Structure formats: C-alpha cells, structure tokens
Amino acid sequence: MVLAIATNSSALMASAAASSVNKDMETSMERLATGKRINSAADDAAGVAIASRLDAEIRGTNQAIRNAQDAQGLIDTAEGAHKEVENILQRMREVAVQAANDTNSADDRTSLQAEMTQLTEEIDRIAATTTWAGISLLNGGSSAGSVNSVADTAQTFNFQIATNTAGSGDTMSISIKDIGALSLGIDGTSTTPTFAAESVDTDNTTTDLTISTSGNTITIGGTATGGDGVVSLTIDGNAVSVDFSAGSFTADAAGQSAALTQAIEDAGISGVTVTDNGDGTVDVTRSGSVSVASNSAAQTAIGNIDAAITELNEQRASLGAYSNRLDSTVSNLTNISANLEGGKGRIEDADFAAESTNLAKSQILQQASTAMLAQANASKQGVLSLLQG
Template sequence: MSSVINTNVKSIVAQNAMSVNNRSMSKAMEQLSTGKRINTAADDAAGLAIANRMTSQIKALNQSVRNANDGISMMQTAEGATKEITNMLQRMRELSVQAANDTYGTTDREAIKTEIDELASEVTRIAENTQWNGMSILGGGASYDTMTFQVGTEGDSTSSITVAFQAMDSTALTVSSLDVSSNSDAQASVIDIDAAITAVDQFRSTLGAKVNRMTSAADNLANVAMNTSASRSQIEDTDYAQATTELARTQIIQQASTAMLAQANQQPQSVLSLLK
C-alpha cells in the first residue's frame, strides 16, 4: 500500500460515510420530533400527494358532518314548535266541539270564540318567532322555503338533502277566523281544524323522516372520515418503533465513523516516521 500525504483517501471515505449517516440520523430525528414520516416532498413525493388529497377529503367530511348536525338542529327546532302548535289546535278543536252544542247560548259562544281567537294568535306567534340562525322557518311572511343541506363532499345533488319548510301560522292553516256562533258554524270549524291538524302532522312526519335520514348521513360521514384518517396515518405518520430503531442505528454508526475518521486522519503522521 502506498503512503501519501496530500490525499487521505481513508479520511475522505470516512467523511462521506459520516455525511450519509448524518442525513439518515437527521431524518430519523425529524420524524420522531414531528410525528410525521413525510415532512417534505423529498421524503415521499407520491405519498405526500396522496396524504394531501386525503386531508382535503377529511376536512370536507368533517364539515359535512357539522352541516348535517346543523340541519338536524334546525329541523328539531321546527318540530318542537309544531308540537306546541298541535297542542293549540287540539284545544281549539275541543272548544269548537263544545260550541257546537246548542246548550250554549250566544254569550257563551262569544266567550268560547274569544279563547279560540287567542289560541289562533298564539299559533301565529309561535310560527313567526320560530327561528334558527335568524331565519324564520315556519312562515309568517319571513324566510320559510326549501333549504338544501350539504351532507357530502362533492358538488352535486347526491351530496345534499333538501327540506321544504312550510308556513304554520293560523292564516296558512286556515284557522285564523273560525266562527262558532252557531251549531253549523262550530261544526264547520271542527272540520277546518281537523284539516290543520292533519297538515301539521304531515309536516312533522316529513321533518322526522328527514332528521332520521340526516342522522344516518352524519354517522356514515363520521365513519368515512375516521377510516380515511386511519389510511392517511399509515401513509404520513411516523412508525415510532421503526424510527427509534433507525435513530439508534445511525447514532452507533456515527460514533464508529467518528472513531474511524480520527484514525484515518492520523494516517499521514505515520509517513513522517519514514523521514526521520
């Protein structure tokens, strides 16, 4: 083996080995400190792209769950109000049946009508003041209408659920001007109130069905988001068992490389002994 001074090949080899090992050690330390296997595109370009797409999907799924829950809250608010309206209508019907009995005179029927009118006004008050996020959802000339709830991640009709809200005030239910001044008028009022109760019941049934559908949609979205998050974790998160093993390996190699570099740097000194 030749003895040279200007070029210490062993030292260069040791330095290169240390440089490569230091990069591996730094990468292991970065993965352990960030909890991410992929921190830059250089770590895994394809994996980074897939993980980013999954992140977008997860965020959209989580927002869709919130959208569904907001829709459920809105419909539950409407359903609670219609329950009270039903109570008012049932009392109005009871009074109309009472007024249909000819044992009651004009004064008695006027007293009954006064209560019926007050109940009709309360029906309207409930309808007009039932709001969600500032929107009147049961009528009274405000913003009741068809509403669309985005419960999916795509921009098409398959990702939404539409709910048609209805006016529930006494005018819309045709019970705002009931007449119970005679037997026949009171009987006609009973028929009108029955129609109103049926309309409210049908609307409540629709709300209940939509709530159940939206609840199922929210549960499914949450499940998909959970599974997508698990898949993303497999791609981008640090495997701590593997990373700690890699860190220990590179630290040992670093210590050995440092020792070998020190010996390689001492090699030219042996040439001096030939000059003595």
C-alpha cells in the same frame, strides 16, 4: 505500497460515511420529534400529494358532519314548534266541540269565540317568530316577523352533507310549509273582514276617486281619468291594490266587483267572497272557518280544524323522517372520516419502532465513522519516520 499524504483516501471515505450517517440520524430525529414520516415533499413526493387530497376530504367530511348536525337542529326546532301548534289545534277542536252543544248561551259562545281568536293569533305568532340563527322557519319565506299572506307557501332549505360540489348525493333539500292560521285554513274567526290603510293614488290632478268601508262593505266612488287612479287597502292584514289607471273609470258596481275580485285573488287571500251589491258597493265576506257563533258554525269549525291537524301532522312526520335520516348521515360521515384519517396516517405518520431503531443504528454508525476518521488521519503519521535521520 505508495505512501502519500496529499490525498488521504481512507479519511475521505470515513468522512463521507460520517456525513451520510449524520443525515440519516437527523431524518430519524425529525420524524421522531414530529411524529410524521413526511415532513417535506422531499421525503415522499407522491405521498405528499395523496396526503393533501385525503386531508381535503377529511376536513370537508368533518364540516359536513357539523352541517348535518346543524340541519338536524334546524329541523328539530321547526318540529318542536309544530308540536306546540298541534297542541293548540287540539284545544281549538275541544272548544269547537263544546260550542257545538246548544246548552251554550250567546254569552257562552262569545267567550268561546274569544278563546278561539286568541288561539289562532298564537298560531300566527309561533309561525312568525320561530327562527334558527335568525332564519324564519315557519312563515313560508316571508320577511322575519310576518306570516305569509298566501296559503300553502313553503320555504326550501338546502343542506350540504357531503364534501363534493352540489349533486344528488351531496345535498339534502327540505321544504317547510307556512303553518300560519291562513295556510292551515283556520284563519277566520269572524265573518267580517278587517279593513285598514285606505288610500287613493292622486298623482294626476284629474283623479277624483274615493274609497270607504263600513262593516264588510267597500265603496269606491268618483271618477278616474287621464290614466291614473290606484286604490289601496288591506283586508285582514293583506295588501290589496286596485288599479284603474288603464283608462277612464266612473263609479260602477260591476266594474268595482270585477276589479276587486281580481285584486283579492292576486293577493292570495283565501276564504274571502266578493259580492256585487248592484248599488255601487261591494261586500267582502269570509267563511269564518273557526267561528263558533252558532251550532252549525261550530260544526264547520270542527271539520276545518281536523283538516288543519291532518295537514300539520303530515309535515311533522316529514320533519321527523328527515331528522332520523340525518342521524344515519352523521353516522356514515363519521365512519368515512375515521377511515380517511387512518389512510392518511398510514401514508404520513412515522413508525416509531422503525425510526427509533434507525436512530440507534445511525448513532452507532456515527460513532464508528468518527473513530475510523481518526484512525485514517493517524495512519499517515508513519510517513514521518521516513523523514527522520
């Protein structure tokens, strides 16, 4: 046997074992302290990538759940407004039925018409002011606080209810129609339109057009030359612009009628009739869709209100169906999120039973390796006896 002290193989082996055991013990302590099996990419390179992808899906799914719940809140807000409008329509129908009875005097009909007018204005107010987080819901996409001037317009809302890029299964689209009195076909409580904001564009000094209204009659007079002359006014709050700038124009009933008719059509004003009087004037009348001024008018109003109730309830049913669908969407997304969390946990969560066992093992081995290192160092003391004389 060779006795040497320059190289203590036993001590080196014991030291290496102690270092290895100490690293294993630190790993176990880190996992027990954090609760994670993977605390760095070195712990499991593939597992880190998989866990990261799962984390993206989980966080996206959880946000999709919130999106769906917000969408449901928006839809339920809109449906609640529909319910109130439906209540108003039922009252309007009740008033129309009452007005259809010839036991009413002229004063009675005036009072009934006053209520009918206020009810239609309240429908317009609800359509203009029903919002979700500042987004107008029931005015067909018009600017906040106004009711769309074109009947049957709709606003489309897109909801992101999945975690991927837009696709047939990742988004839900819903269109909510304007429910103002105009769109429902119940905007007319009188046969005389309201005119306002009469003006003439006189940029060209040779333009000499005039516009005036009286009752339901519009008169455009004068002469437009030099390619200039735009006449503007509002009919029942809807802007109408008549452009005579294409060439010379001299006040003429037929020309006025054709130009006004086209302009009114372009403005999307429903229930309005333009009549050429043949004397340089044009009459603009409307149907009076919910007028109760007479027995026959009240009968017409009943039919128009029935049609409005049918249209409103069709959209209410659609909104209710979407709201119920979103219940299933939220339930499914919640189930997906829970399963993804479970999958991610199996990859990166620490097994406390295994890690606590590994820690105990490492602690015992550390103590043993330390003791063996001490023994290895002491074993070389025998060399000194050879040097004693």
